[in-house]
């Protein structure tokens with residue numbers, strides 16, 4: 642069955658309003674009813690997330706309950722191997738080879754996109770929606786990515802709808818300078834992280850004592 646799918650992958654350690662608001666704004670700008678968060682199980686590029694995958698999945702599910710149409714794909718957490726984005730996209734394409742598939746990626750992640758496993762295949766499996774993030778200028782883009790932009794960039798999100806995959810669009814979202822690193826530091830120092838992430842996620846963190854001093 643052909644679907645329209647919009648995904649945002651992340652370590653989500655923990656998920657916060659920077660993630661949620663960015664995905665919400667892209668979803669709305671694309672005129673889509675649904676969007677999916679994809680927590681990474683074993684991120685290939687990090688030594689180790691702070692919270693175990695099952696807790697990051699649980700926090701992501703709690704956050705997703707806040708909005709109708711927001712879903713969570715547990716695929717990367719449920720498989721034992723490393724979470725390469727290309728594998729997840731192949732998995733989604735196995736279900737729906739022709740449907741519209743777009744992946745949101747922050748500018749900080751896009752600047753290193755040419756180091757991702759089979760990154761050129763990723764571009765043939767899905768659209769990329771690159772969102773601006775405070776402090777990460779485009780000027781730092783490596784040459785390989787400049788070339789890819791030259792070949793694949795479209796003017797705006799609306800132009801993606803003419804294709805099911807393979808294009809890159811930039812979209813500016815409300816700049817929320819929130820990071821999971823900042824939240825972990827605040828909590829470890831015994832300080833408040835309220836209003837940076839959903840209260841229900843904070844309650845879960847407190848119950849599970851995930852980032853607090855021991």
Ligand SMILES: Nc1ncnc2c1ncn2[C@@H]1O[C@H](COP(=O)(O)OP(=O)(O)OP(=O)(O)O)[C@@H](O)[C@H]1O
Nearest residue numbers: 650651652653659663746747750817819820821822
């Ligand atoms: N405040 C934000 N605004 C827009 N995009 C964001 C924001 N925070 C994270 N993202 C994007 O969301 C995706 C997942 O991010 P991730 O889970 O690594 O969060 P993070 O806050 O960057 O975490 P950490 O501080 O641990 O590196 C990435 O593509 C990242 O660029």
Ligand SMILES: O=C(O)c1ccc[n+]([C@@H]2O[C@H](COP(=O)([O-])O)[C@@H](O)[C@H]2O)c1
Nearest residue numbers: 650651652681686724725726727757758
């Ligand atoms: O597949 C890869 O090689 C790859 C390399 C770096 C990052 N990613 C994915 O990019 C997303 C954002 O990563 P991060 O570190 O910002 O949470 C997350 O879904 C990662 O699995 C994927």
